[in-house]
Amino acid sequence: MKPWLWLVLLCFSWPLHANEAKPLAEDEVVEQRLIKIAQEMRCLVCQNESLAGSRADLAEDLRREIRAQIRQGKTDQQVVDYMVSRYGDFVRYRPPVKPKTWFLWFGPFVFLAIGVAVLAFVLRRRNRDAAESPLSSEQKKQAEALLRDQS
């Protein structure tokens, strides 16, 4: 057949009805909760990846474990506790606020406050110095005398 005939025929082809891709996971609700939890967790093998995104073997196992726990009806908090009891607070991207992590959470604000305090102190002193600097009347007379001599 001639190529032009193909083109003509293609114009009359019925639009094909494709189905939407089915999600790979059997249970979407479980999967969504899994992703929500796993995004907040660090993969221990590749530490800059989340548990949700990592392809490490251990990450896959841990996702399987979390999935099983969700199916068992555990709450998100229980799943997080399960992970923390094995791998420590380090697995959480947002470590809990407790005395050991106070410096981590509040340190930046403390330093900011110190910075602001120092800045305020320096600025105030500079203002005061500027206000005090005008010449004494004696110096003023001297300066005027010098200027007169020049002209």
Added chain:
Amino acid sequence: MKKKFNLWFLIPLLAFAGLVALMAIGLTRDPHLVPSPLIDRPAPNFLLPQLHEPGKTFSPADLKGQVWLLNVWASWCVSCREEHPLLLKFSRTHAVPMIGLDYKDQAADAQKWLSDYGDPYTLTAVDADGRVGIDYGVYGVPETYVIDRHGVIRYKQIGPVTLEALQKTILPLIAELKK
């Protein structure tokens, strides 16, 4: 009028030096060593088949009353080869039982590995799907746990057992725990 010379300008410099020191210390630490929350906690219990006698099982409860080592390894684990000669040497002292936990491995591969390189283990338990590994917080094989008489984990070596770790930490700890 002589202005008083003050050292206030040195403060940012000192603060900066402090920051540099803090970060320099940070660089010497290995971020891959995640402290285990299981230290001083009871070792998680399990019941697993043995590698050499699949009909038999092993459980940490079997060793209650004894100090023992749990060494997590696998035939696919490259750095397990690194610590292996040391483990063999250690096993010859018969100081304490050393249980191998064959982590996510094929039984045939594991058996071949042990017959090729030598078997330092009192016995080896098979954790085929890695579930027990997860309970122990294993994330980088090899890992070694020192477990005391009451079944409490007292120390965890992440990565290969080095001569230094063995001599300075593990052996003294075992001696202490056996007292």
